[in-house]
Amino acid sequence: MTDYRAMWADLGLNLEAHNGLLAVLSKAYGDLFLSQPNRPEGMKYFDFVMSEVHGLRIKELVDAKAQGRKIVGSYCAFVPEELILAVDGISVGLCTGADFATDLVDQVLPRNTCSLIKSAFGFKLGKVCPYVEACDMVVGENTCDGKKKAYEILRQFIPNLYVIDLPQVKSEAGKALMRAEYRRFAAQLEQLSGRKLEATKLQAAVATVNEKRAALKRLAALRRADPVPISGLDSLLISQISFYDDPVRFTDAVTSLCQELEQRVARSEGVFRAGHPRIIVSGCPMAVPNWKVPAIVESSGAVIVGEEGCVGERSTRWLTSGTGRGVEEIIDLLAERYLQIDCAVFTPNPSRPEYVREITHQRKADGVIHYTIQFCQPYQMEAGPVTQQLEDASIPTLRIDTDYSQEDAGQIRTRVEAFVERLRG
């Protein structure tokens, strides 16, 4: 193994704490991912990426910085990576999937803040996230109250923080705000990079990201097959990696994997036997290494065949359409594309339950787990109406409201097992 200690020290990480984190991550990855039966060969690439998540990928970022490229970190699917790529920047999703430095976090955030926000603070305050330390700019966004207000506090610790404003309603005024904010962000990126946005560069970036999303849509569609050719854990992992891997290399790896899965489907080969209970998970995003619920589901007699979440299909199911000629026109197309995302922060948000129903039928799923992170008000508020609509359509549902701790893992397992029994019945 390459020794990255000097690089981590240069980035200002707390090496001891960071070693502890890597040890836990590596152990969890081995237990949950590498132990799965019948994994596709194509997962080897993603195993490698994960094994180098704080190593080789960080070295690539550091090397790119040395060549003058800018690293832009973000916490949300509303940050348009196309604009970042078009100024030759690198877009990386930042660490928000595990509790860390909770004693420091509790000093600056209210107790009832969601785990995802607390985690973002914990990785920064505990100095264990090489991504955030490598960033030339970190981009927040006014989505939920929690994040919106937390960015005001995070600015103390991340001075190079830039925040994109977002509308709450997809009205004409909301669209206008989105377009204006994406243009303001584009200008900020031009300033950061010292490069002028060019239409050809931006068109190429749109194509790159569209190809990435198309590959993920192809992968999602393959999960219709019974037996399903890939586990939910592996599918989630790929979505998680999509946020920080090189997009072209990542697309190639997903494409190769899809070719393999197509052969599996043709041979009726899967990760579980045909007829294994099938579940859609819908709700809050699951960032690395928040694998708790899918790990429980897939070791409780069911398989996940779709993630309606921002780390999942919600952030990839729309491509940017049309071919704008000028920079401003393309930015408007991007704003239009991103405003389709049916995050629960919008009111109303009818397309989300519609899509859950659509993929439940399309993937031949037997039931839906509505997953929320405690204190995430927007998704908790949607939980009732969304599950009610599903139950009214005779789709069994289970609501899980949890955090990043393992304290409730046993209780969740008991509830999931009972739910799977209901699906079998």
Next chain:
Amino acid sequence: MTDYRAMWADLGLNLEAHNGLLAVLSKAYGDLFLSQPNRPEGMKYFDFVMSEVHGLRIKELVDAKAQGRKIVGSYCAFVPEELILAVDGISVGLCTGADFATDLVDQVLPRNTCSLIKSAFGFKLGKVCPYVEACDMVVGENTCDGKKKAYEILRQFIPNLYVIDLPQVKSEAGKALMRAEYRRFAAQLEQLSGRKLEATKLQAAVATVNEKRAALKRLAALRRADPVPISGLDSLLISQISFYDDPVRFTDAVTSLCQELEQRVARSEGVFRAGHPRIIVSGCPMAVPNWKVPAIVESSGAVIVGEEGCVGERSTRWLTSGTGRGVEEIIDLLAERYLQIDCAVFTPNPSRPEYVREITHQRKADGVIHYTIQFCQPYQMEAGPVTQQLEDASIPTLRIDTDYSQEDAGQIRTRVEAFVERLRG
């Protein structure tokens, strides 16, 4: 006492539950308000209003409806009552200050929803709020995530619900959204009332509401005096009543009270002796009958000399300035006025801590209680930075995070008593 049972039954109230509510309210009012020493004579008007809060005032609304006037209810200081008055409507704040029908509420809202939102649902589902039942239109607004998403659910129970969208940032785009939304609301009011908005009517409505706010500002300024001529409980009550009383009659009553208080100040006469510890309360709104914290404070050796809250100075400290000539121009002035409100839903929100500091000095307050309702993320997120800024300016602070139950009343009293001791020291 007049018998209003027929009127309540006509409105669809649950008479038994409603009787129970009135009995509790009446008892609490007697214990907390009527028992106060040295109350100004002018409070008699407000005592009468409170004694008829579900009686005479409702009869006025019902009579007005019979004459074709429209009743418009709301839950927030962002709903511009000037527009309602200008179409000859009546603006009333709706009940949100006590737990009610919690078993029904828990079926439709997440457990960790703030008490204020739960209360709005409880009064509706429990059929004990004659105001909401008398409304021709109920107006919500996209402020916090909790309310924004709860209105989607409330619409099931209140079909005549109209929601005003709000920006999250006070940018040019935010101002444009505010202007557009107020114009849309104006058009809705025209449709509801069958009346066309006229500039002269609107100017008169602006003057009426400005006069009301000016009277409340005059009252607030009188709280600079030591001894203070009016208690915090009575001042809060007046703010609470400002949301549903007739504005002209209310302004007259506040003006008379101010004249009396000016005489008191001239005589150095107060509700407590000079030198009594003085406190500013800042944070979440306190709707009728949410008197828990002020009642504890004022029976623990201190007096409240200012409420930086939406039921308090945050909703009244700005008047609408300028004299627009046309309807649209006046609506723009209103949008400008209301967008000054420094609710924690905005990011950033610097004027709020500035104003708390300003009135702390102006009212010669010894300390600040930062008050939040549990699960109110925006104010909970501001609690840390706001109290930090105050402590940095050598202003002692106490953070209270609570709900509408009385379960923590003993614990809060202990903490408040210790805080008052600190202020004395």
